[in-house]
Structures are given as structure tokens and as C-alpha cells.
Amino acid sequence: MTTSVDYNDLASQLQGQFGQGFTPAEDYVEVPCAFIAKAAEYMKNTLGFDYLGMVTAADYADHFEVIYQLQSIKTNSSALLKVRCPKDKPFVPSLANLWLGASLQEREVYDLFGIEFTEHPHLKRIVLWDGFKGYPLRKDFKGKAYGASD
Amino acid sequence: MALATEQFILNIGPLHPSTHGVFRMRVTLDGEIIQDVEPVFGYLHRGLEKLCEKHTYKQNIPLTDRLDYVSAINNNWPYVAAVEKLAGIQVPQRAEFMRVIMGELQRIASHLLAVGSLMNDMGIFYTAFMYMFREREKIIDLLEMVTGQRLLYNYMRFGGVSMDFPTEFLPALADFLKIMPGYLDEYDTMLADNEILLSRTKGVGVLSAAAAIDASTSGPMLRGSGVKWDLRKDSPYSVYDRFEFDVPVGQNGDCYDRYRVRMEEMRQSLRIIHQAVEQLPAGSEKTSVPLRLRPAKGEVYTQIEAPRGILGCYLVSDGTEKPYRCHFRAPALINLTVLRNLLIGQKLADAIIIFGSIDISMGEVDR
Numbered sequence: 001m002t003t004s005v006d007y008n009d010l011a012s013q014l015q016g017q018f019g020q021g022f023t024p025a026e027d028y029v030e031v032p033c034a035f036i037a038k039a040a041e042y043m044k045n046t047l048g049f050d051y052l053g054m055v056t057a058a059d060y061a062d063h064f065e066v067i068y069q070l071q072s073i074k075t076n077s078s079a080l081l082k083v084r085c086p087k088d089k090p091f092v093p094s095l096a097n098l099w100l101g102a103s104l105q106e107r108e109v110y111d112l113f114g115i116e117f118t119e120h121p122h123l124k125r126i127v128l129w130d131g132f133k134g135y136p137l138r139k140d141f142k143g144k145a146y147g148a149s150d
Numbered sequence: 151m152a153l154a155t156e157q158f159i160l161n162i163g164p165l166h167p168s169t170h171g172v173f174r175m176r177v178t179l180d181g182e183i184i185q186d187v188e189p190v191f192g193y194l195h196r197g198l199e200k201l202c203e204k205h206t207y208k209q210n211i212p213l214t215d216r217l218d219y220v221s222a223i224n225n226n227w228p229y230v231a232a233v234e235k236l237a238g239i240q241v242p243q244r245a246e247f248m249r250v251i252m253g254e255l256q257r258i259a260s261h262l263l264a265v266g267s268l269m270n271d272m273g274i275f276y277t278a279f280m281y282m283f284r285e286r287e288k289i290i291d292l293l294e295m296v297t298g299q300r301l302l303y304n305y306m307r308f309g310g311v312s313m314d315f316p317t318e319f320l321p322a323l324a325d326f327l328k329i330m331p332g333y334l335d336e337y338d339t340m341l342a343d344n345e346i347l348l349s350r351t352k353g354v355g356v357l358s359a360a361a362a363i364d365a366s367t368s369g370p371m372l373r374g375s376g377v378k379w380d381l382r383k384d385s386p387y388s389v390y391d392r393f394e395f396d397v398p399v400g401q402n403g404d405c406y407d408r409y410r411v412r413m414e415e416m417r418q419s420l421r422i423i424h425q426a427v428e429q430l431p432a433g434s435e436k437t438s439v440p441l442r443l444r445p446a447k448g449e450v451y452t453q454i455e456a457p458r459g460i461l462g463c464y465l466v467s468d469g470t471e472k473p474y475r476c477h478f479r480a481p482a483l484i485n486l487t488v489l490r491n492l493l494i495g496q497k498l499a500d501a502i503i504i505f506g507s508i509d510i511s512m513g514e515v516d517r
Contacts, residue, residue, distance in 0.1 A: 001384075001385055001386065001391075002384065002385035004336055015186065050363055051363050051366060052174055052366050053453075053460070053462070054451070054462055054464065054477075054479040055364065056464055056477040056479075058466055058474070058475040059475075067464065069451060069462075071311070072451035073363060073377065073379055076384055076385070080451065095236040099364055099365075099366060099489055100361075100364050100366075100488070100491075101364065101365045101366025101367070101484060102366075103487060104483060104486065104487050105366075105483075105484065108483075112199075115208065125514050126191050127191050127195040127517070128192060128195065129192065136197060136200050137199060141200075
């Protein structure tokens with residue numbers, strides 16, 4: 001059975017490595033935006049989380065959230081990490097150089113939320129076409145189907 | 151004097167019999183050796199995740215059928231499980247067993263389609279395909295008996311399933327379980343030393359275990375590369391911890407191993423259905439759930455082992471009757487991440503087979 005990591009423990013380990021700002025919650029650890037690639041690298045190489053399960057995002061009133069699910073196939077445990085980024089500066093370090101599996105998922109988040117993953121090797125729209133205006137999964141998106149005049 | 155040569159750019163798809171939907175590969179060729187591949191997605195993008203935010207929780211169940219339309223029942227599962235977890239709904243035991251029976255039948259149907267169309271791709275035109283569709287038809291008849299539908303079943307509900315098995319279903323299922331192993335033997339006899347199959351899949355499209363994990367592949371792709379990782383075994387959801395079954399894995403990670411894993415998984419699914427029918431408890435098939443369901447504020451991530459790999463659902467509730475955010479982790483899209491690495495350096499003729507062995511469903515890739 002997959003066990004969830006102890007998030008208090010994980011946050012204090014990450015804090016020991018990278019300094020303050022890692023906040024544990026009931027079922028995730030919030031990672032400071034600038035440290036996500038380093039924290040993920042540490043978790044991959046030192047804590048044995050070898051498998052990146054999922055990358056997605058959510059749009060809240062005052063910030064974007066990027067959600068990562070990491071999995072260890074060896075020890076059968078899983079961890080959820082979250083990153084907050086401000087709406088006017090949606091830049092998050094990419095994990096695509098760490099796991100190939102992040103590349104298409106980050107492109108999808110970029111396409112639908114407009115969150116830019118810095119140092120992603122091939123960041124471009126994936127399901128929508130180049131030149132499409134707006135990012136549909138943002139809550140303030142106004143497409144033709146959602147009442148925009150044009 | 152040497153002849154001047156130049157690279158050739160070829161578009162495969164979006165409408166091509168081997169792309170299993172509307173998918174395009176922009177292939178750069180040097181002679182017939184592939185130099186670069188750019189997959190192009192989005193021809194079937196319907197904005198499903200945005201639609202989920204515009205509908206109530208219950209209205210979203212039929213939308214999830216349309217993710218991977220050849221395994222609709224498995225697609226309902228992570229979504230209803232996520233809502234049940236958020237809203238604290240208990241599922242009756244009988245319903246859990248019914249979900250397993252229907253889900254495993256659907257897995258066999260999906261693998262039959264995957265293997266059958268793989269044979270088409272490699273040049274065993276329609277013989278193997280029609281044999282496999284003969285049995286897929288029997289499964290679809292069984293599913294139709296229960297749900298009334300033949301492709302998109304809209305079967306699961308919060309706290310159970312839409313309807314109980316009709317009286318004629320279990321005898322018909324018993325007949326099917328009796329004959330199906332014989333048909334699987336028949337495929338093996340037909341294909342085990344088939345020259346086309348062996349020469350075109352062995353050693354083609356090799357994906358190492360480390361690369362499979364690195365690219366987050368799942369399902370038969372990951373297990374074909376020798377990584378024993380099946381959520382039904384390693385993180386048992388529903389009642390999967392009560393059944394005995396093996397997780398088949400490949401040795402070399404080539405197209406042949408992916409094909410073998412799918413063939414073996416069908417036998418294991420039959421074993422699971424056998425045990426589930428034996429243990430099927432009496433009782434109700436669903437609990438009553440408020441029509442206008444408002445789960446408490448919170449978020450949840452659930453995953454199941456769908457025929458194509460790990461299918462996840464990330465759901466955020468803000469306490470209203472519509473989801474705030476609903477994301478599906480699509481195994482078919484993520485399995486395609488390795489396509490470029492697998493194809494570069496291969497011959498164009500092998501590209502179709504490697505692509506076919508990944509077994510994608512465009513409804514799920516584009517959403």
C-alpha cells in the first residue's frame with residue numbers, strides 16, 4: 001500500500017537543506033517558488049522519489065498554484081508538493097530537465113494557465129494553436145463560449 | 151560526383167489509419183531514417199477540464215466517459231472515487247465488487263482493441279483484428295446488458311453504480327469466463343510464432359526501465375520495460391486487495407514485451423473477475439446521495455490503474471455544487487513523452503509500430 005510521507009518531517013528536512021519557507025500542511029508541503037527545482041532534485045537524488053506522477057495547476061483569487069505529485073517506486077511512498085506564484089509574475093522553475101515526464105505536462109499547464117516554466121527546453125502551446133489569445137483554465141478567461149463579444 | 155541530398159519532412163496524420171484518432175507527427179527524415187519527430191496534439195481538445203468547472207458534480211460523470219472512450223468505465227472511477235473521498239460517501243461492498251467486474255471486463259475489451267489494431271499496423275491486416283473484435287463484441291454485449299450502452303456507459307455513481315446486474319448477466323458472464331481462456335489460447339497459437347509479429351516487434355522500440363521511470367510512463371509501457379508497478383497491487387484501491395493475481399512484466403522493453411504484457415493482463419483480468427463473481431456479496435448497489443451534492447471545501451488526488459496506465463483525478467472543491475478545479479492525469483498523454491526518444495534513429499516503417507505499441511486514445515491525450 002502506498003504510504004504518504006510525513007509532511008512535517010519532509011518540510012524540516014527541506015528547511016535544513018535550503019533555509020526557511022517550507023510550510024507543511026495536512027497533505028502537502030508548500031515550497032517557495034524559487035526552490036522547487038532544487039527541492040525536487042534533492043527529493044529525487046537523496047530521498048529516493050524517482051517517479052514524477054503528476055503536474056497540474058489551479059487558479060485562485062490572488063495566486064496560481066502548481067501541484068506536483070512525486071512517487072517513490074522503490075519504497076512505495078508518495079508526496080504532494082505545491083508552489084505558489086503571483087498572478088502578475090507567473091514564472092516557476094521547470095522540472096523537465098530533472099524528469100522527462102514533466103515536459104508535456106508543463107507544456108499543458110503553460111498552454112491552459114499561462115504559467116511559464118523557466119528553463120523548459122521546449123515550452124510552447126500543446127493543445128491550442130500558436131496565436132490563441134488567453135489561457136482558458138484561468139477563472140477570468142473570456143472566450144466566445146463564455147460571453148466575450150469577440 | 152556525389153548526389154546532393156536533403157532532409158525530407160513528412161506529416162503523418164492527423165487523419166491516418168494508424169494514428170488511432172486525430173494525431174499528427176511531423177517527422178524529419180534522412181532517407182528512411184528518422185532524424186527528428188514533433189508530435190502535434192490538440193485536434194480533439196474539447197476543454198473537458200473547463201467544462202467540469204461549469205457543470206455540477208453529477209453532470210460531470212458522463213463527461214469522464216469521453217476521456218478515453220474505449221475504456222469508459224475505468225474513466226468514471228477516479229472521478230467518482232475523488233468525489234466520494236471529498237464528500238465522505240461510503241460505497242456498499244456489492245458496488246465495489248461490481249465496479250471491479252465491470253472495470254476488468256472493460257480492460258480486456260480495451261486490450262483486445264489495442265493488440266488487434268497493433269497487428270493491423272504491422273501488416274497482419276484484419277485477420278487478428280477481426281478475431282479479437284469477435285471477443286470484444288461479446289464483452290460489449292455483456293456491458294450493454296448491464297448499462298444499456300455499447301461505448302460510453304455512464305455507469306458509476308457517487309456511492310455505487312447506476313444499476314444492479316440483471317438476472318441474465320451473471321449466467322452470461324459465467325459462459326464468457328468459460329470460453330475466453332480458449333480464445334486467448336487461440337490468439338497465442340495464431341501469433342506465438344508468427345513471422346510478421348516476431349520480426350517486426352522483437353528488439354524494436356526498446357525502452358529501458360530507467361527511461362520509462364524518468365518519463366513517468368505507466369501501465370503496459372512501464373511494465374513492458376520490466377518495472378513491476380501496478381496500482382491494483384502496489385496501492386490497492388476499491389477491493390483489489392482481496393484478489394490473487396500476478397503482475398506480468400517484460401524483459402527487454404521492446405514492442406514485443408508491451409504486446410506480451412497486454413496479452414497476459416487479459417488472463418489476469420479473467421482471474422480477478424472469477425474471484426470477484428465468487429465473492430460478490432448481496433446487498434444494495436448504491437447508497438443514496440443528495441442530488442445537489444456539495445462536498446466540503448478541500449482537495450483530493452485519487453488514482454487508479456486504467457488499461458493505459460495510471461489515471462488520476464485532482465479535484466478541488468470550494469463548497470459549492472460545482473468543482474472548483476478538476477484535472478485528469480492522462481496516462482496516454484504522458485506515455486507519449488517518450489515517443490520522440492523512441493523514434494529517433496529508427497526506420498519510418500517501425501515508427502508506426504512503436505507508436506501503435508504505446509496504445510494511445512486521443513480523447514484522453516487532448517481532453
